[in-house]
Amino acid sequence: MVSFPGSLDDRDAARALRLAGAEPVPLWHADHDLRGVAAVVLPGGFSYGDYLRCGAIARFAPVMAEVVREAERGLPVLGICNGFQVLCEAHLLPGALIRNDSRTFVCRDQRLRIERADTPWTSGYAPGEEVVIPLKNGEGAYVADARTLDELEGEGRVAVRYVGGNPNGSYRDIAGVSNARGNVVGLMPHPEHAVEPLYGPDPRSGTSGTDGQRFFISVLAAMAG
């Protein structure tokens, strides 16, 4: 669990990992090694104030050199919100995230469809399963050129898609994508905020409020398997 200056969901992510049965290891942006962790979560927030472009400066943090190297070797890496933006800036994932088309900060319980369920982060879901987890961002519009989008669709690399309305203008309703191998996944919505009953989405949304938990349980299962 990496903290950058300006990360704000790092403790929630660590808590979600602990609740899932993992041992969260705090990593600092200036660290030069990953302390032997079995997976990495890049949390939400506003790293380095989101100056220049969201994630643009965090991408050059010392710890990211290690994250990139290990990700290319297959280490499971999950980027949530700002973490997703960092993964795109680091070119571990294609595309980029820009300001919401509504130009407003969006914060709501969001219905999503899990499109790719063969990654270490999503294997606990059924392909096509719909879940509700919180979404909160000002720069969450996923963009890429048409060729990249076609490639992502063709290779089944769209991991998560918005259902019931596109909240931010993301091209093709994309909420999250994965790399070809599947070990690197990034998404704008926050699964770590939907891991405990009563603290997640309102049960009146028709969900348990804990729909995000399986991201963290999936990765443990992937390692055990």
Place this chain on the structure above:
Amino acid sequence: MAVVVVDVMLKPEILDPQGQAVLGALGRLGVEGVRGVRQGKRFEVELAGAATPEAVAEVERVAATLLANPVIEDWSLHVEPSGISA
């Protein structure tokens, strides 16, 4: 000392909500005859020395990796005229 200017613009196919907000404001101000607005960034990079080919090449490298995200942005660079002989 020389100044190298790097201009960064979103690629034409990428949505620009900020430009659209400006366009909306122009409409409300009664400005007519404007069809579109795209918002970009301008960086003024002040070199410690002269704008030698090596120094400019270094700024180019920085522009392509940090100042612009080539996935969604195009950039261009020029040396400020006053800086050439400095």
